[in-house]
Amino acid sequence: MTRTAADRCALADRLRILVISRPEPSCGRPLLDVLSACVDAGATAIQLRDKEASARDLLELARAARARFGHARVLLTVNDRLDVALAAGVGGVHLGPDDLPVRAARRVAPPPFLIGYSTDDPDQAREAARAGADYVGVGAVYGTRSKPGLADEAIGPARVRAVMDASGLPCVGIGGVTPANARPVFETGAGVAVLSAVMDAPDPAAVVRRLARASRSQGRRR
Amino acid sequence: MTRTAADRCALADRLRILVISRPEPSCGRPLLDVLSACVDAGATAIQLRDKEASARDLLELARAARARFGHARVLLTVNDRLDVALAAGVGGVHLGPDDLPVRAARRVAPPPFLIGYSTDDPDQAREAARAGADYVGVGAVYGTRSKPGLADEAIGPARVRAVMDASGLPCVGIGGVTPANARPVFETGAGVAVLSAVMDAPDPAAVVRRLARASRSQGRRR
Numbered sequence: 001m002t003r004t005a006a007d008r009c010a011l012a013d014r015l016r017i018l019v020i021s022r023p024e025p026s027c028g029r030p031l032l033d034v035l036s037a038c039v040d041a042g043a044t045a046i047q048l049r050d051k052e053a054s055a056r057d058l059l060e061l062a063r064a065a066r067a068r069f070g071h072a073r074v075l076l077t078v079n080d081r082l083d084v085a086l087a088a089g090v091g092g093v094h095l096g097p098d099d100l101p102v103r104a105a106r107r108v109a110p111p112p113f114l115i116g117y118s119t120d121d122p123d124q125a126r127e128a129a130r131a132g133a134d135y136v137g138v139g140a141v142y143g144t145r146s147k148p149g150l151a152d153e154a155i156g157p158a159r160v161r162a163v164m165d166a167s168g169l170p171c172v173g174i175g176g177v178t179p180a181n182a183r184p185v186f187e188t189g190a191g192v193a194v195l196s197a198v199m200d201a202p203d204p205a206a207v208v209r210r211l212a213r214a215s216r217s218q219g220r221r222r
Numbered sequence: 223m224t225r226t227a228a229d230r231c232a233l234a235d236r237l238r239i240l241v242i243s244r245p246e247p248s249c250g251r252p253l254l255d256v257l258s259a260c261v262d263a264g265a266t267a268i269q270l271r272d273k274e275a276s277a278r279d280l281l282e283l284a285r286a287a288r289a290r291f292g293h294a295r296v297l298l299t300v301n302d303r304l305d306v307a308l309a310a311g312v313g314g315v316h317l318g319p320d321d322l323p324v325r326a327a328r329r330v331a332p333p334p335f336l337i338g339y340s341t342d343d344p345d346q347a348r349e350a351a352r353a354g355a356d357y358v359g360v361g362a363v364y365g366t367r368s369k370p371g372l373a374d375e376a377i378g379p380a381r382v383r384a385v386m387d388a389s390g391l392p393c394v395g396i397g398g399v400t401p402a403n404a405r406p407v408f409e410t411g412a413g414v415a416v417l418s419a420v421m422d423a424p425d426p427a428a429v430v431r432r433l434a435r436a437s438r439s440q441g442r443r444r
């Protein structure tokens with residue numbers, strides 16, 4: 001870990017409300033319009049995720065998102081495809097267990113390019129930090145609705161805290177997070193990542209606004 | 223195009239017989255053993271191709287292939303995944319129309335990292351050369367057997383020559399190439415790329431040896 005504590009705090013702030021995208025939001029509006037509304041509503045980060053898209057199509061989406069949001073307003077990352085993330089000039093990539101190993105990705109993409117990694121295991125998170133990860137996605141906090149057939153065990157907010165303590169990295173709790181249950185996650189000091197709760201919503205921006213309120217009320221009590 | 227004519231000739235030599243891999247060769251032997259036998263038999267380049275593999279598995283394969291063949295013996299490339307190619311430290315990546323655009327890939331991976339591009343169109347090949355491609359895969363020369371349901375039109379060796387002339391880049395003819403029909407492709411000055419002819423063969427190395435003989439006999443008559 002070469003980053004300073006101040007860097008990590010700044011990154012934690014940028015990961016307060018992470019919206020993960022899906023190709024076609026349920027509300028029937030174009031994806032970029034939905035993401036734009038989410039940013040206006042308080043989303044601090046967006047991860048572009050489309051496992052089925054070709055590299056060319058994902059690059060086009062990432063470039064369009066970058067042009068629309070810019071670096072200043074929101075942290076923009078791409079799921080899985082490090083090459084697409086680098087080509088698009090976004091801020092980082094998010095890697096899971098089947099993707100490039102963190103250490104390999106780090107060699108290709110030095111800081112300040114950000115690398116996120118998914119795990120619910122404190123030891124793996126510590127190892128990812130040593131390998132060069134900048135933040136950890138921890139879940140499923142409350143189970144998940146995004147992966148049909150995979151009913152991920154709910155690990156609860158305490159595990160998010162354990163992963164954060166073990167790794168020393170900013171974390172986002174993911175999996176079944178909604179405005180109604182987000183506060184315990186925020187209370188650990190982690191951010192939240194939402195996919196279904198926003199992408200399935202008739203009014204995605206309203207969900208983000210409620211998450212932002214939960215985040216702020218937690219912040220006031222801290 | 224920043225490369226010299228000598229660079230291009232050296233690359234053309236390395237692309238004389240390009241074997242494209244498939245996860246499970248028909249002969250029932252482990253892929254790396256088959257590729258190793260192909261290299262011993264005269265293959266000058268190997269492209270690792272597995273559209274279904276995770277990035278992690280493809281990286282593992284590419285690293286194993288690199289450890290086994292080294293840089294000196296054979297040119298090793300990866301299909302589609304630029305990030306995997308860079309992480310594995312292989313010599314290049316091969317890109318098709320759905321993959322990252324050549325120009326975007328080139329910005330991420332400067333020379334001497336090699337970028338190949340697939341097209342049968344002389345104008346597109348010229349454009350790819352301007353965008354930073356190092357070589358072109360041209361086909362389907364004789365139709366193809368690798369993509370069921372996609373009966374690619376056979377473009378013939380003359381088109382390979384036309385693409386080579388338009389782009390000024392080394393080319394490999396691909397699509398239905400066998401030892402029996404390879405010579406007209408070699409006679410254009412291009413190399414050949416083979417997938418099914420080798421991966422479906424009971425004795426892949428024997429096919430490569432016949433291709434190497436066809437290449438040498440063409441060379442003597444040149």
